[in-house]
Amino acid sequence: MNLEDTMRWLLPIILYVCIEVYAYQAIKTITRSVWVQIGYLLVSLLILGYAIYIFANYDRSVGPTKYTLRASGLLLLTIVPKFAMVLFLFGEDVVRICITGYNYLSTTFFEGKVSKYMPDRRKFISQLALGVAAIPFAGLLHGIFRGKYNFKVLHHVLYYDDLPSGFDGFRLAQISDIHSGSFDDASKIEYAVDLINEQEMDLLLFTGDIVNTVAEEMDDWIDTFKRVKTPKYGKYSVLGNHDYGEYVTWNSKEEKDANFEAIKDIHTKIDFNLLLNDSIFVEKGEERIAVIGVENWGHNFKKAGDLRKASEKIAKDDFKILLSHDPSHWEYEVKKHSDHYHLTLSGHTHGFQFGIEIPGVIRWSPVQYVYKQWAGMYNEMGRYLNVNRGFGFHAFPGRVGIWPEITIIELRKSTKPV
Known part of the structure; x- marks a missing residue:
């Protein structure tokens, strides 16, 4: 030593x-x-x-x-x-x-x-x-x-003047930071999956960190997460910083690469479409919205995300939903981007799994001294960011005051600019 x-x-x-x-x-x-x-x-x-x-x-x-x-x-x-x-x-x-x-x-x-x-x-x-x-x-x-499995469903309604009319009332569900290697109670995870399936949603989005470190952590949970229903417009996902296997020592680069490929394969096994600096269109008749997924981009973490590449197929006036694991990406690259990304979905912080939240009274966590946007919905210039508090837990085997979250976001057409 x-x-x-x-x-x-x-x-x-x-x-x-x-x-x-x-x-x-x-x-x-x-x-x-x-x-x-x-x-x-x-x-x-x-x-x-x-x-x-x-x-x-x-x-x-x-x-x-x-x-x-x-x-x-x-x-x-x-x-x-x-x-x-x-x-x-x-x-x-x-x-x-x-x-x-x-x-x-x-x-x-x-x-x-x-x-x-x-x-x-x-x-x-x-x-x-x-x-x-x-x-x-x-x-x-x-x-x-108890707290680490005290799942909460949080609802947000967002109004946009440029939302395509056919998507008025469109409902997104977001989960993030599964961290399957930390689970220790199968019945609680089954309950959480049932809770997701009870929600009315048109599209389900997962914003990264499916494991702590290695792909094998998900072996016992594949069947459980495969039960998560696929809504009409599909299930899409991105990677988080923990999904790259960079917090352990590998015997060889080949071993690390094999683990990374296995982690990407997990998304297919549980019926999620993994977006790796790529995008898709959700279409209703002749109208469409774009779902863009970048690899992890963190101000203090791995920068594999390429927003330009991910948006190559997207027109400037398309309505855009961006999946980016680390909310610092929104702060440093996205919120002032000339292409106007309407809604960004992130996770990563877990709300530090510790804090005090009383709606309308107080919202505090030590993580706020590290991340400007650390939990919940943020809005600047009509560009929204939701930081999901996470589905699982990591480092500390619990949650105090910051509960695991399933987010439901309803998109609404406004009659005037926001």
């Missing part, structure tokens, strides 16, 4: 230990029972040891597994609530230090003696910190066992 690898491991461990030592102060303040304190430390050490073991033995030729998901889940379940405790305890320590400093200065200058008095930690503050920590703990626990 080189110095860079050592530092990559050492810094997170030091941070974890600092949080642990601080949080332990609350346990010591709340209870004097030695057995409770020892039990608390043992559980913390076991979780840390398990995580270190799993990640130290991470096999880059295999990629993420259910074991790495479990380890990351346990770490977050441990760290996040304790971090909430640390914030409370740190606030109390600031007050304790201020009181100590005041006592020292006042006794030194006015009484001619040195005071070493520092207030003890207050049991009430430690109990309050523990109570606050219980909130993210319960949220993470719910997210791991």
